[in-house]
Amino acid sequence: MSRMTPFASPLLLGFDAMEKTLERLAKANEGYPPYNIERVRPDAPGGDEKLRITLAVAGFSEAELDVTTEENQLIIRGRQIEQPERAYLYRGIAARQFQRVFVLADGMEVSSASLRNGLLSVDLTRPEPQRVVRKINISVSE
Template identity: 45%
Template structure:
């Protein structure tokens, strides 16, 4: 059983709509795990997403960050001739993969090397949000 009924959460929670929507959207992802990816913790505030995009050229990939959502799309040109395969083990289909980013996480750079797309992220917490020590007056 992989699907859960989240309706009771809607009745008993206030202000957690985003969390519940994340759970539901994660439950309904039907891309079949293509393309495969890794999420790596590089250091305390740095992360790296690595996506296997073999067969895609740099101009066929699109990376967009908007409202804490990172979207990576890969699409082959429509004018490619249809091929007749005797066996096809390499997936070359178009894809769209979305990642929900936490607050204050920004995309630093992206690069394509040997069929792997590396996207570097960094959490930059504003000074006002960092904990600070309060001195006790005598």
């Protein structure tokens, strides 16, 4: 028995990538670390759209964070290195690893990433799409 999806309609040709993206979004719904997404004003009127993702990564150093893009995904990983030589009397701050995945729209680009005061900021830009009108010639066969 096959599974029927909304994207199985013959009117939605080529939307299989969108279906896979929606499935990835449903799986990546973990709550740690907390984050904000904000719209940043463009440098010039009519400039490229800019977004900033800010994650609360207190306790992580730059070396313990990894920001990568793969296909249309922004992947942010954090892995703290355990320090066995420490003898804790109480440990309330866990050395917790994480992976946070954001699915990017077509054309979105990561422009920079910075770590300051326990906050990792990743800046994204979306260049204004160019509208292309293309005439398709019709061939006549007799």
